[in-house]
Amino acid sequence: MARLSIRTADLHASPVREMLSVSQRPGMISFAGGLPSPDSFAGLELPPPPGELLQYGPTEGEPELRAKIAEQLAGLGIDSAPDRVLILSGSQQGIDLVGKLVVDAGSGVAVESPAYLAALQVFRFFGARFEILDRANPGAGWAQAAPALAYVTPTFQNPTGGCWSADERRALAQACDAHDVILFEDDPYRDLVYEPCERRPVCAQVKTASWVYQGSFSKTVAPGLRLGFLTASEDIFPLLVRLKQAADLHTNRLSQWMVLQYLNDPDRDARMARIAALYRGKRDVFAQALERHLGGLATWSTPPGGLFFWVTLNGAVSPEALLKRALERGVLFTPGSHFLAQGGACQALRLNFSLAAPEAAERGLAILGELLREEAGG
Ligand SMILES: Cc1ncc(COP(=O)(O)O)c(C=O)c1O
Structure with missing residues (x-):
């Protein structure tokens, strides 16, 4: 054996x-x-990509794509900048990197239940001890024992489709600040919106806690490209970059180029x-x-x-x-x-x-x- x-x-x-x-x-x-x-x-037909993209590229991602994503994050009220955007090989990779960064055997991780099963699977693998986050009362019990991490998908959650109210979002941001809990907001569905809904990221409301916010192009462009991104507070961003260096050097440059064409498309x-x-x-x-x-x-x-x-x-x-x-x-x-x-x-x-x-x-x-x-x- x-x-x-x-x-x-x-x-x-x-x-x-x-x-x-x-x-x-x-x-x-x-x-x-x-x-x-x-x-x-439909409508994703593109010209052939430049040949130089066949070479190795930077771990953080292609500069133009990072700049474009930072612009959008600013529009959501998130404190980011092009040099604090990390392009991911799918946002699933962000879950793995945050798991590696934060979770030891026995670390407390607050999650909604039900929650995205492939995130539970990653955190469990690193030894997480889950506690259930009540979105109506986040932070209950944290004064006695605060978890290391709170992982949430407040906008159109997988699996329930639920969307948090403005009060619930504010309360979670305040609880993370008050108890120094790292907030990890996973937001791959925000653009698949069918009714008017509160969608302001919780990470845009955090004042002192560390945080990671991530998004994906899987649901809006194509999942086969395996393209996502994260941004994080200044204290932990460089560590996530180092973990990605060790994981896969960098994300596929052809996929990054394709997504950039999509973001620059006037018909977008x-x-x-x-x-x-x-x-x-x-x-x-x-x-x-x-x-x-x-x-x-x-x-x-x-x-x-x-x-x-x-x-x-x-x-x-x-x-x-x-x-x-x-x-x-x-x-x-x-x-x-x-x-x-x-x-x-x-x-x-x-x-x-x-x-x-x-x-x-x-x-x-x-x-x-x-x-x-x-x-x-x-
Ligand atoms: C909540 C959530 N996070 C992350 C992912 C991973 O998405 P991807 O790696 O395709 O960006 C998914 C996929 O369904 C998801 O539902």
Whole structure:
């Protein structure tokens, strides 16, 4: 038996990544991942990139791209500058770097529960001890024992689609300041907005605490490019750069160039508006089909943004048992228990509405409704 690090005892496969391979079987209807609609990739045709990008580049990222992102961060009220923007190989990398920087075995990490499962997976791998963050009362108990880190996705959270109010955002910023907790705000969904909502970053409201704010181009441009970015308070930014040096030297320069073309495109705002309209339409069609097929069997609220419905089953049906039967009928979803920080049972399903075509969504939800009615009938 190979002698591996103690950490690998907590190395588990991501259930969503595993389901991705199942979802690619012909005819499968998948509500399981967080995949953008291929329709949103339209209009990304680009000229060939300059050849010099085939050379090694700077760890921090391409200067022009960093400057462009810093400009946008300034627009959000975040205290950043081009030399405090780090281009990431997907924002998932930011989670890994922050985990390495902050989390030791037994470190307290405050998270919402449910929360993004691939973040829980990373923090768990580094030995995090999770505490549940109540967004209505963040910082409760921190006077006695404050966590090292608070990880949140306040805008269109994965998996619930929820969006924090202005008061909740202010209260978290104040709690992090008061107890010197590092705030890590993950914001990949902010541009997928379908209703007017409070979206002011919490990091824009922090005064003294250390913080990291990150975003992604996966949901607005294309996830295959693996392009994200972070900015952080001055004390920790250089450390994150050193960790990235050790992780992958730098992010793919061709992807950086492609995203820069997108950011400089005069049609960019119109393109983003088209994508939001596409997803708003898909969300509404999905909500109607949910009502038709799961009405009376489950409860949910329509998300004001993002890519997911969080659907809680009535009664005692187990989402895991439902998934087994759904798979036999060619339908995939993610059981809610995967998103719980402290484990345990969960009566909810996370359903992605961006990928499936309307007819497939209708068919998939009809199958889930049938299975649930069979369960209810005995
Ligand atoms: C909350 C959250 N953070 C981070 C990521 C990672 O995104 P990417 O690495 O594609 O930028 C995702 C992906 O779905 C996510 O939902």
